[in-house]
Amino acid sequence: MVLQGQRVAYTLKRSVRKTLGLRIDQRGLTVGVPVRVGLHDVEAFIRSHAAWVVEKLHARPAPVVPPVFEPAEGAIIPFLGEAWHLRIGRGNNRVLWHESGPEPVLELALRAGGDARLLLLRGLQQKGLELFRNRVEAFCLRIGRPLPAVGLSSARTRWGSCSTRSGIRLHWRLIHLPLGLIDYVVAHEVAHLVEMNHSPRFWSVVESLYPDYSAARKALRQAGASLPHI
Structure with a gap:
């Protein structure tokens, strides 16, 4: 979906819960959703928090990419x-x-x-x-x-x-x-x-x-x- 001109991907996690919730970590945006809530309501909820989502995504530190392991003698x-x-x-x-x-x-x-x-x-x-x-x-x-x-x-x-x-x-x-x-x-x-x-x-x-x-x-x-x- 697009928030404030930025394309944002998210992971949907359904569980036995009563409210929707947002979490942002190194993997991106995760939305916790009650079992029976529809996708339309989920995206409406995300849009209602668009400013917070975009700000937090921009504030994330750049991921540290470990070097590729080189199989060499003694490694x-x-x-x-x-x-x-x-x-x-x-x-x-x-x-x-x-x-x-x-x-x-x-x-x-x-x-x-x-x-x-x-x-x-x-x-x-x-x-x-x-x-x-x-x-x-x-x-x-x-x-x-x-x-x-x-x-x-x-x-x-x-x-x-x-x-x-x-x-x-x-x-x-x-x-x-x-x-x-x-x-x-x-x-x-x-x-x-x-x-x-x-x-x-x-x-x-x-x-x-x-x-x-x-x-x-x-x-x-x-x-x-x-x-x-x-």
């Missing part, structure tokens, strides 16, 4: 919250995980002309998908639900999603984080198998799966900003 890559050292070797385009020794080593065994970044990405995503499936299955067993399809995501603003059609999708970059934070995201998405909303009943399911979810949400926001961009 450090976080994996499950631990620092792994990269080794660039020769081979048939395989990723080798060396856990023994004084420090864990992730070796990229490249064939001649191989792309180290793509090989690293493939290795991390393969490990991520395997782990995520195991964790989703463990949480599903706790609530007596069958294991849904589990896939990877590269969404820009969401760590995970749950759909009755496509199952659970988790952002592959979660593999950089400690298992405790991964489990919070998994618990959140598995809870959607019971409640496809963010109602109090939904958060009750989350709490039953992950009691300290509030602290994990805060830690996830902080940790997410420091992850490497591959």
Whole structure:
């Protein structure tokens, strides 16, 4: 929509609430909306606060864009919250995980002309998908639900999603984080198998799966900003 001559995108979040609300952060404008409020009323509400929205959007600090991670000999890559050292070797385009020794080593065994970044990405995503499936299955067993399809995501603003059609999708970059934070995201998405909303009943399911979810949400926001961009 256009506010004071400026095109403004927004994210709509419906929930069990009584009033509309506006929030502006690094991701932009988010509108909290009661379940039964129509889009026409939502945009009328935004327009009634146009001056505030435009002012706050302009006042946001410029986002800090971390540099792209360069896979080079000796570089450090976080994996499950631990620092792994990269080794660039020769081979048939395989990723080798060396856990023994004084420090864990992730070796990229490249064939001649191989792309180290793509090989690293493939290795991390393969490990991520395997782990995520195991964790989703463990949480599903706790609530007596069958294991849904589990896939990877590269969404820009969401760590995970749950759909009755496509199952659970988790952002592959979660593999950089400690298992405790991964489990919070998994618990959140598995809870959607019971409640496809963010109602109090939904958060009750989350709490039953992950009691300290509030602290994990805060830690996830902080940790997410420091992850490497591959």
